[in-house]
Amino acid sequence: MRLVVAGKREIAEGVAHLTLRDPGGAPLPPWTPGAHVDLVLTPALTRPYSLCGDPADRTSYELAVRHEPAGRGGSRHVHEELAAGDELEVRGPRNEFELVPAGRYLFVAGGIGITPILPMIAEAESRGVPWRLVYGGRTRASMPFLDRLTGDRVELYPQDETGFPDLDALSPGDALVYCCGPSGLVDEVVRRCPPGSVRVERFTPREDAGAGPRAAFEVELARSGRALTVPADRSILSVLEEAGVPVLSSCQEGTCGTCETDVLGGVPDHRDSLLTPEERAAGDTMMICVSRSLTPRLVLDL
Incomplete structure (x- = not known):
């Protein structure tokens, strides 16, 4: 899609809120809580950002982007180059962080990790499902959307006032846990929750992502x-791009799911930070930007 930046404003310290619309006013593709879109900021710079508005509003997409000057360039471009009235290519929406039905939810967010959680809370509220939110940040002024988060089900932890959230006291019980934020927070939440009870989305790869031996292997493209x-020193994604095979990618570090590809044969060596243990064990899909092969040949649905 080609969308126009209909609005850009600062909603917290270092956080820009973007509103994207179709230039001709056409309705935008539908999405569900947890979805993201890829912003093609330059020909060499594509980055995923979570949608944080109302899925029922087909007139616009809302995003919130924290300025990370030491990052890989996406947030710097959004904050320093992108302006209201600009048009840019947008891919998606895609959802690798889907809100699945549950009897109750515990949401845990760190900083800008609140963005995919916001529409999840609204969805849980509309279904009448009990929920609780634990939301931490560096300072109250740096935590976006505080005006939308009120009531006794919301626990706020500005670090300069309260310190870090007491994760030992989370007590998820029978709740399904959704967590998004820095890797340290995500790792600690996963460690404390029963297996299968937590869904996560990460900003950066797990510390052990990409670990393991590297050897050459073949990929067969089933369609051609x-x-x-x-x-051994190249990714599947880079080899496919060099060969002129059309594939989509964004983060190129195994966190966003844009390059997810179906596996028709062979055993993938999963090195992403996204798939659940059950999805890894099934072996029928993989992130070709970082994952490799445990067999001499993989057959991909490309």
Whole structure:
């Protein structure tokens, strides 16, 4: 899609809120809580950002982006280059963080990790499902959307006032836990929750992501029958791009799911920070930007 930046404003210290619309006023593709879109900021710079508005509003997409000057360039471009009235290519929406039905929810957010959680809370509220939110940040002024988060089900932890949230006291019980934020927070929440009770979305890869031996292997493209060699020092994604195979990608570090590809044969060596243990065990999909192969050949649905 080509969308226009209909509005840009600061909603917290270092956080820009974007409103994107179709230039001709056409309705935008539907989405569900937890979804993200990819912003093609330059030909060499594509980044995923979570949608944080109302899924029922087909007239616009809302995003919130924290300025990370030491990051890989996406947030700097949004904050320093992108302006109201600009048009840009937008891909998606896609959802790798889907809100699945549950009897109750515990939401845990760190900083800008509140963005995918906001529409989840609204969805839980509309279904009449009990929920609780634990939301931490560096300072109250740096935590976006505080005006939308009130009531006794919301626990706020500005670090300069309260310190870090007491994760030992989370007590999820029978709640399904959704957590988004810095890797340290996500890792600690996962460690404290029973297996299968937590869904996470990360800003950066897990510390152990990408670990393991690296050897060359072949990928067969099922739709064309082509076979390509992936050297030990290259990713599947880079080999496919060099060979002119059309594939989508965004983060290129195994966190966003844009490059997820179906596996028709062979055993993938999962090195992403996104798939659940059950999805990894099934072996029928993989993130080709970082994952490799445990067998001499993989057959991909490409």
